[in-house]
Amino acid sequence: MTDASLLVDQRSASLTASEQDVKAWASGRRVFVSSLITDMPQERSAVRAAIETIGATPVMFEDLGPLDVSADQAYLAGVRSSEVYIGMWGPRYGVRMSDGYSATHAEYREAERNGLRLCLFVHGEASGEMDGAQRDLIQGARNLYTTSSWSDPADLQQRVIRRLKDLAAEELAPWVRVGRVLFRAREITSDGRTISITADVRSDAVHAELVRLRDGRASGVAFASPTEALSVQLAELSTRTISTIAHEERLTLVAQERRSSHMRTALNGISADEVARRALSDGLFGTSTLGEQARWLARPTDPLAPLRGSGFDDSVLRPIARLLFTEQLITDGSAARIDSFALGPAHQGARRLQATWTPPQIYVNEPDPARLSIDGTVTGL
Structure with a gap:
């Protein structure tokens, strides 16, 4: 490939985007704001101002009118209707809902699941009074993403503006x-x-x-x-x-003239889509999920091989890794589209990689194929 x-x-x-381009990018874009509402009223006002400054629409629980759905469902619907997630995490985890997660934790999980761009901010770790569950949430997020701290609401506002402008430049x-x-x-x-x-x-x-x-x-x-x-x-x-x-x-x-579709074959009750998923997992993570019986049919696939040992900065590595991943899956007929791709920061030479994609539809009248995903650790990037 x-x-x-x-x-x-x-x-x-x-490369940076002009103010005009940022405004065009932000127009109609929804940004979900997640935090404990009672703990961070000033911070939430500052983040609202930051989002509106660049021309995007803040999605905040305070703005919701009376709805005939539960509060936790309203939170998650707001996440799903947005393109960007801003999480502000302080010392408190919050009240657990019926699913066992706090509202902010559930919103973060929903944002990950739906492939939103994430902006994660942490405050209050130095106090020594952070809830155990909150510390676990933050540490788990840091295994995959980079977080930022803030000193006061004004500082947070400027950090959010810079982050949103960076996202605009990436996508433009x-x-x-x-x-x-x-x-x-x-x-x-x-x-x-x-x-x-x-x-x-x-x-x-x-x-x-x-x-x-x-x-x-x-x-x-x-x-x-x-x-x-x-x-x-x-x-x-x-x-x-x-x-x-x-x-x-x-x-x-x-x-050029497109090649005929690649032969994709099921094996011993394992679907062709699953065979391709396992080949990708084995190539990227060094696992052995294909098994000896399948090796004649599918070999481990590593679309990131050209990047191993490159030493690229994350601002270069991450978008190129997604590009090569997308190219591999579309070229070999494994995916119609990539739904999400997240490559975490390096920790002792290893990075967590999560990706979700939708396989191609074989027949026009069949239901949409179920999305597939991988989650593992890559080394050498």
């Missing part, structure tokens, strides 16, 4: 792969046959490789974006040199 000698435009990770400039080069695109348009990309490339090596692909008129070049993976030819490339370290690139890619 991927040439091991990737050329990555690492400087493009520092998605990573793409053309052959063995990876860079962030400013804009992608596709009609299924022709793909146009505009990007600000800050790596001379990446620029030179794009020129080589154009001049060589190579066909069968692998292309991947956050939602698409196919074989293309780089038909056109025009460059405007902005400075000695920056090139504005305009690419036109022409999709």
